[in-house]
Amino acid sequence: MNESSKDAAVDSAPESEAPAPPAAGLSRRGLLGLAFGGGVASLAVGVGAGLSGGVALGRARAEADARRAYDFFGAHQAGITTPVQEHLHFASYDMMPRTDREDLITLLQDWTYAASRMTQGLEVSATGAVGGDAEVPPDDTGEALGLPASGLTITFGFGPSLFENEEGDRYGIASLRPGPLERLPAFLGDGLDPQASHGDLCIQACADDPQVAVHAIRNLSRIAFGRAKLRWSQLGFGKTSRTTSAQATPRNLFGFKDGTANILADDAAALDEHVWTGASDRPEWMAGGSYLVARKIAMRIETWDRVRLSEQNTIVGRDKSEGAPLSGGDEFSAPDFSAAAIDPNAHVRLAHPEQNDGIRILRRGFNYVDGNNALGRLDAGLFFLSYQRDPAQFIALQRRLSTDRMNEYITHVGSGVWAVPGGSRPGSFVGAGLFD
């Protein structure tokens, strides 16, 4: 796949440029993408804002929803403040033994090229699944042929071990490792599975169609062949956080609303304070970036389901029905922590910014169900994802949760932290600043 590396510098299809005419043999999916990519995002917003004036726009709405395409390029990577999609495929990768700096650079270029296309509803290359030489394996695996962009975002992160591991400074970037980027400390009650933890690189693929998210991870894994190898991966659904005020607060598998007090995409001040690494943060290549923490949190579903409602409310510190704090009000009322109704070790008390020197994080988690164990218990829980300006924010909150009454019903079984560089420019590639 290395031939495509050089294209990353030229074939970037920013929204403002007219796309090149379709190459001979470009698939139906490719044509759809060229016809509808990019521009429909604004159409969808217009309709959502109540501008629709007739049945044609009414009809267009559902189609625009599915065809919504987010630009891969920009000041920040997409998939952080983007309205949370319905589905997640998250993947962690390790670089292959004996790979060098050039391998890492070309991998990031190839990934950028493919991601910039797939997020527009295009195949990974112009020839794609069916348009190339029939006597070689197709460039694209084909299961997303005919499917629209479906709001796909692809977000890349660099783990601490990418910068330096037991083999040393493999890629000549050890000196550029951000100080805060270190494997998370052990927390009380952790039961981490190495097969769901850590990794040199990560990719978060979110979309409103699971087949589109799976197609993205599968093809990016394939593109990595010989350079990086899938270490672990996780599917999720039913977003458990919201990132815009237009989204209703979804419920997690404990049946409670989750994410009521999340940082929202339109709160620029909070994003700058809590999520984006700023110009003053070091190293420079992380400007406009963030740090991603992933925690796979297994829930003891069947035990929880035998807890009486009043106790469930007490544990969470909110009322299950509406999500209102037990001190009164509605879902969006500020909890009154002087009220005895909120238990000293209720989840809402321990996790709330007011009880944590104002620390906030942007949560972007998903529910997961991985079948069941031999005892017939569901292997299910929350795949927690959070973005913050410094992993120290997560660490402080997680330490504070050590006495959380909810801990009786959960175990953290997976963990990882990655530096998420800022967005890339058309013509460049994700993380390019690391190699300047």
Next chain:
Amino acid sequence: MNESSKDAAVDSAPESEAPAPPAAGLSRRGLLGLAFGGGVASLAVGVGAGLSGGVALGRARAEADARRAYDFFGAHQAGITTPVQEHLHFASYDMMPRTDREDLITLLQDWTYAASRMTQGLEVSATGAVGGDAEVPPDDTGEALGLPASGLTITFGFGPSLFENEEGDRYGIASLRPGPLERLPAFLGDGLDPQASHGDLCIQACADDPQVAVHAIRNLSRIAFGRAKLRWSQLGFGKTSRTTSAQATPRNLFGFKDGTANILADDAAALDEHVWTGASDRPEWMAGGSYLVARKIAMRIETWDRVRLSEQNTIVGRDKSEGAPLSGGDEFSAPDFSAAAIDPNAHVRLAHPEQNDGIRILRRGFNYVDGNNALGRLDAGLFFLSYQRDPAQFIALQRRLSTDRMNEYITHVGSGVWAVPGGSRPGSFVGAGLFD
């Protein structure tokens, strides 16, 4: 949960009856369900057929899609010819040791009651997740509060071991076991995992929202507490079959269209001939029923992805781009098996009714991705589900596929067969005929 058993006979909410006024404390979800359940299915059809005359209906369409509710009661169980939904949660159960006939009957009554409610967007009981006594565990687990019915169907099946196992005739129904209901024979190349095979009972939950399907299986598992235990379960997405001509043919994870020649819901003659057990079929309690075969088919994704396009086409016998048979025409053209273009062991040749004495089955499979293995290969494939009048239809086809060129890229890792009784009447319960 046994108190609700008796209600199954009275609280059935058929479409033609006005629903009872909401009980005190009925949740928002319950209210939505009562206001919009049942009736919206016909609204959605009307709009889909082009009757919309203004923006109100245009807007109503997307909402009606999500609120679409299928009746649990009817001549046949829903979830067989129902337009295939986007998501699957399939579960297999074993009865608990020392359960008796009464336990099985009350379990089926309780399941019927809950299924008839959940398919209308209601909680499992009138008190639900938040409306009951706060000093007991809630009836409903709550994660679907606020979500519409989402086209949920719940389909029940009885495995051979329910009728008789090593412990004997536990429920006094051994003499009523249908002759064709026997564990499937071993097939060449099978690599079955007992943790993904067989089971006394099965439930297929399909919905357009995975959270709704997962909620259904979780709550039905909970209702079964002490009587039946989850044996294995499987999530799936991206339906790989279509059951109406309005649905586009989706693609499986080999990137090919799958289900082009499926039996469609409007082909009553083919359904009577190939899918529904008829009045002449024995035993009598299976009238209007069918037999369900599940096969978890693992795909060697990475190996397949290295096969050249021409060879992929040859293996399938169709062209990857459009799904046309290699003998020519378009997706819906009949393959010409006299043409040399279709390999003697191409999948389409071996599986086609014309090559199998006219044998047909109704397929209803889903793609699955269960993460990846330690080598970094995706644990992914097709969760094949088929309905047929007699499991012998599947057995004949599967034996014919023993020389399928596709076998190099797949392994059947899970298997099961269940008798799916006909639909139940309001006031009765699924499988009641077994206990007359």
